[in-house]
Amino acid sequence: MYRTAAKRLLAGGGITTTRLLRLPKLRSTIIPSSYTSGLCTSSIGGNTESPMGNQSVNPNQSGPTASSSTGTGEGQRRHESRKPRAEFQEEQARVLSASLRHVPRLGWTEEAMMAGSRDVGVSPSIVGSFSRKEAALVEFFMDECLQLLMDRIDSGLDLQNLIPSERISKLIRIRLEMQVPYMSKWPQALSIQAHPLNVPTSFKQRAMLVDEIWHAVGDGASDLDWYVKRTILGGVYSTTEIYMLTDDSLEHRDTWAFLDDRVKDAFDLKKSIQEAKYFAEDIGAGVGKSVQGLMNGVMQTMSRRSGGSAF
Amino acid sequence: MALRTVSRRLGSRILNHRSFVASLHSHATSFGFQEVKEEEKSKLVGNVFTNVASSYDIMNDVMSGGLHRLWKERLVGKLSPFAGMKHLDVAGGTGDVAFRIYDAVYSVKRRALQKVDEASLEETQIYVCDINPNMLNVGKQRAAERGLRDNKSLVWVEGDAEALSFDDNSMDGYTIAFGIRNVTHIEKALAEAYRVLKRGGRFLCLELSHVEIPIFKNLYDLYSFQVIPNLGELIAGDRESYQYLVESVRRFPPQERFASMIADAGFEKVEYENLVGGVVAIHSAIKL
Numbered sequence: 001m002y003r004t005a006a007k008r009l010l011a012g013g014g015i016t017t018t019r020l021l022r023l024p025k026l027r028s029t030i031i032p033s034s035y036t037s038g039l040c041t042s043s044i045g046g047n048t049e050s051p052m053g054n055q056s057v058n059p060n061q062s063g064p065t066a067s068s069s070t071g072t073g074e075g076q077r078r079h080e081s082r083k084p085r086a087e088f089q090e091e092q093a094r095v096l097s098a099s100l101r102h103v104p105r106l107g108w109t110e111e112a113m114m115a116g117s118r119d120v121g122v123s124p125s126i127v128g129s130f131s132r133k134e135a136a137l138v139e140f141f142m143d144e145c146l147q148l149l150m151d152r153i154d155s156g157l158d159l160q161n162l163i164p165s166e167r168i169s170k171l172i173r174i175r176l177e178m179q180v181p182y183m184s185k186w187p188q189a190l191s192i193q194a195h196p197l198n199v200p201t202s203f204k205q206r207a208m209l210v211d212e213i214w215h216a217v218g219d220g221a222s223d224l225d226w227y228v229k230r231t232i233l234g235g236v237y238s239t240t241e242i243y244m245l246t247d248d249s250l251e252h253r254d255t256w257a258f259l260d261d262r263v264k265d266a267f268d269l270k271k272s273i274q275e276a277k278y279f280a281e282d283i284g285a286g287v288g289k290s291v292q293g294l295m296n297g298v299m300q301t302m303s304r305r306s307g308g309s310a311f
Numbered sequence: 312m313a314l315r316t317v318s319r320r321l322g323s324r325i326l327n328h329r330s331f332v333a334s335l336h337s338h339a340t341s342f343g344f345q346e347v348k349e350e351e352k353s354k355l356v357g358n359v360f361t362n363v364a365s366s367y368d369i370m371n372d373v374m375s376g377g378l379h380r381l382w383k384e385r386l387v388g389k390l391s392p393f394a395g396m397k398h399l400d401v402a403g404g405t406g407d408v409a410f411r412i413y414d415a416v417y418s419v420k421r422r423a424l425q426k427v428d429e430a431s432l433e434e435t436q437i438y439v440c441d442i443n444p445n446m447l448n449v450g451k452q453r454a455a456e457r458g459l460r461d462n463k464s465l466v467w468v469e470g471d472a473e474a475l476s477f478d479d480n481s482m483d484g485y486t487i488a489f490g491i492r493n494v495t496h497i498e499k500a501l502a503e504a505y506r507v508l509k510r511g512g513r514f515l516c517l518e519l520s521h522v523e524i525p526i527f528k529n530l531y532d533l534y535s536f537q538v539i540p541n542l543g544e545l546i547a548g549d550r551e552s553y554q555y556l557v558e559s560v561r562r563f564p565p566q567e568r569f570a571s572m573i574a575d576a577g578f579e580k581v582e583y584e585n586l587v588g589g590v591v592a593i594h595s596a597i598k599l
Contacts, residue, residue, distance in 0.1 A: 087579070088579045088597065088599060091599055110393070121510070122509075122510050122599075123483045123508075123509040123510060123512045124393055124483065124511070125390075125396065125513045126512075127391065127393075128391030128513060129580065129595070129597055
C-alpha cells in the first residue's frame with residue numbers, strides 16, 4: 001500500500017519524471033480568462049495534490065512567540081510571460097540535485113546547496129527558503145535512492161532464483177551501494193536525520209524503503225506480522241548502514257558478510273520464536289498432565305484415608 | 312508643527328474643491344485616515360519622517376516594548392544571509408536591519424562553523440536605501456558609532472522605493488521593514504523589487520498588519536489609538552506623526568490581500584507569517 005503512495009509522492013518531485021510537472025503548467029496557462037482581478041490561489045495541479053513529501057512542509061515549526069499562519073498564492077498573469085515560469089518545487093529539485101555533487105567535499109550543508117544553486121544559475125538566496133535546509137538535501141537524496149531502487153526492481157532484477165533471505169540481502173546491498181560515494185559524509189546525514197524536527201520525515205522514508213523491500217521480496221502478510229517484519233528489517237538495515245560507516249575492506253566485503261549474517265539471524269530468530277512457542281506449548285501440556293496426575297493422586301489418597309479413617 | 316499646517320491647508324483645499332471631488336478621488340490615496348492627492352502623500356510622509364528621525368529608534372522601543380528587535384531578528388533569520396551576497400534594504404533609514412545582516416554575515420562564530428571564503432566575504436554588499444536623507448544620516452551616525460563608518464560593505468543610498476536606481480537582476484535579497492505602508496503606490500514598489508532581484512532572490516517584508524483575534528483586536532486598537540499618539544507627544548513631541556502611523560497601519564491591506572499583490576508582481580512561493588497574533592507579519596517570496 002505504500003508503493004502507490006510512494007509513486008505518487010515521488011512522481012511529483014522526482015527528477016526523472018518531468019512529464020507530470022509539465023501537465024499542470026499547461027492547464028494554468030489556459031485558465032486565466034476565467035479568473036478575475038488576478039487573485040488566484042491556484043492549486044497548480046501537481047503542487048498541492050502531490051507535494052514533494054518532505055519539502056512542502058509548511059514553516060509551522062516556529063518559536064513560541066510566533067503564531068504563524070501561512071498562505072500561499074501564485075498569481076495568474078493575464079498576458080503570457082515570455083519565458084516559462086519555473087515552479088518553485090521544480091527549481092528546488094534542480095538545485096538539490098546539483099548540490100549532491102558538492103556533498104562529498106562540503107558535506108550536507110548550506111554551502112553545498114549554495115554551490116549547487118550557483119551551478120544551476122540561481123541566486124544562493126534560494127537556499128534560505130528551503131524548509132529545514134540541510135534536511136531538505138538529505139531527504140531529497142533518500143527519495144532519489146528509493147526511486148532508483150524501485151526502478152531497478154521494476155527493470156527485472158533477477159530475484160526468482162533466490163530464497164527470501166538472499167533476496168533481502170541483495171536488495172539491501174543495492175540500496176546501500178548507492179550511498180558509497182557519500183560515505184565520508186554519511187554520519188552527518190544520519191545525525192541530521194536523527195534531529196527531532198527531522199525524525200518524522202526520515203522515519204517515514206525508512207518505513208517506505210523497508211516496505212518496498214518486503215514488497216519486492218514477495219511478502220503479502222497483512223496481520224501483526226507486517227509490523228514485526230518491517231521492524232526487524234528496519235533494524236537489519238540500520239545496523240548494516242552503521243557498520244558500513246567504519247568498514248574499510250575492499251568493496252565493503254565485510255559489510256556484505258555482516259549483512260548476510262544479520263539476515264540469517266533474523267530468519268533464525270523467526271524460527272527460534274516458533275520453536276520457542278512449540279516448546280512452551282509442550283511444556284505446558286506436560287506440566288498440565290503432571291499437575292493433573294498429581295491432583296488425581298492426591299484426591300485418591302485423601303479419599304482412601306478419609307474412607308479408612310472413618311471410625 | 313509643519314505637519315499641522317500642511318494638514319490644515321489640505322483640509323481647506325478639500326473644502327474649496329468639493330466640486331472637483333470626482334477628479335480628486337481618481338488620483339487620491341490615503342494618508343492615514345485622510346484622503347490626499349498622490350503627489351501630496353510622499354511629501355507628507357517625508358515630513359513625518361523628517362520630524363521623527365532623531366527619536367525613531369527610541370519610539371520604536373517604547374511603542375513595541377522592545378519587541379521590534381525580536382521581529383527584525385526573525386526577519387534576518389528568515390533571510391539567511393550569506394557571505395558575498397548583494398542585499399538591498401529599502402526604507403531602512405536608521406539601519407536596524409542592515410546592521411543585523413552585516414553582523415550575521417561577519418559573525419566570527421558563523422565563520423568558524425562554516426567554511427567561509429574570505430574573498431567572498433569582501434564581496435558582500437549591503438545597500439541601505441531610504442527616501443529621507445535625515446533617516447539616512449541617523450543611520451550613518453550609528454554606523455560610525457559601531458566603527459563601520461568607512462566600511463565598504465555598507466552603502467547608504469538615497470532613493471525612492473518606487474524608482475530604484477539599481478540594475479535589473481542585481482540583488483540576492485530585498486528587505487523592507489516597516490516601510491511599505493508609507494509608499495504611495497505599493498504595486499510599483501513591488502514591481503521594482505521584482506526587477507532588481509536576481510533569479511532565486513528573496514523578497515522579505517516586515518510590516519504592521521491586521522489582527523483578527525477577537526478580544527486581542529480590541530485591546531490592540533485601544534493601545535494604538537489611545538496610547539501611542541500620547542507617547543508620541545510625550546517622548547518625541549509630535550502627536551500627529553504617530554497618529555498618522557497608527558492610521559496608516561489600519562489602511563494597509565490585510566495579510567492575504569498583500570500576499571496576492573506580491574504574487575501579482577510575479578513572485579513565487581508567497582508566504583506570510585504572523586507574529587504576535589497579527590500585529591506584525593513577515594511576507595516572504597522568491598523571484599524565479
